[in-house]
Amino acid sequence: MSQNGVMGGSPPELRTGLAGVRPPEKGSWYFGYLRALAIAYFAGFVLHLLDVMGLRLNFASMSRLWQGWVLFLLCGDLVAAAGLWLRASWGIRAFLSIATAQLVAYLGFPREFGDQRFLIGFHGVTLSIFLLFRLKLWREDRRKGEGG
Numbered sequence: 001m002s003q004n005g006v007m008g009g010s011p012p013e014l015r016t017g018l019a020g021v022r023p024p025e026k027g028s029w030y031f032g033y034l035r036a037l038a039i040a041y042f043a044g045f046v047l048h049l050l051d052v053m054g055l056r057l058n059f060a061s062m063s064r065l066w067q068g069w070v071l072f073l074l075c076g077d078l079v080a081a082a083g084l085w086l087r088a089s090w091g092i093r094a095f096l097s098i099a100t101a102q103l104v105a106y107l108g109f110p111r112e113f114g115d116q117r118f119l120i121g122f123h124g125v126t127l128s129i130f131l132l133f134r135l136k137l138w139r140e141d142r143r144k145g146e147g148g
Contacts, residue, residue: 024087030133031087037095037126038084041077048074065112069105073098095130099123 024031050056051070059067076098083091103123106116 024137030137033129033133034084034087034092037130038081038091040122040126041084041095041098042081045074045077045081048077069113073102076101096127099127103127 024034047056048070052059052074054060057070059070062070076094080091080094080098083089083094085091100123102116102119106113106120110116
């Protein structure tokens with residue numbers, strides 16, 4: 001069990017994650033979704049690592065903005081992947097931060113970042129699914145709290 005009570009075995013008051021919603025139970029759809037997201041974010045980390053090493057994109061010839069962006073995503077994707085795999089609240093916050101940052105960058109600054117339709121769609125869909133899971137868990141917890 002972790003210190004912050006994210007994993008099982010802790011008292012109920014410590015087992016609440018982001019926004020007071022319990023972490024996912026093993027075998028649940030939400031648990032599987034977080035694991036799938038972790039794998040996707042780890043794949044992003046590997047792609048950015050290949051970029052930095054010059055094996056996918058030419059990192060040395062990128063503008064400083066793009067180099068900084070790739071390094072930011074390299075670190076953020078790794079933190080999000082590890083945290084999502086562990087079902088830690090900090091992993092969920094990292095996922096939300098990285099996904100939101102990419103949406104802001106790609107929607108708000110298309111001249112600098114180019115056409116990133118795939119990533120805009122990916123992050124829009126993954127955030128929407130995540131929010132639906134959280135809403136469902138919140139409603140279930142609320143019903144249980146009301147005794148019904």
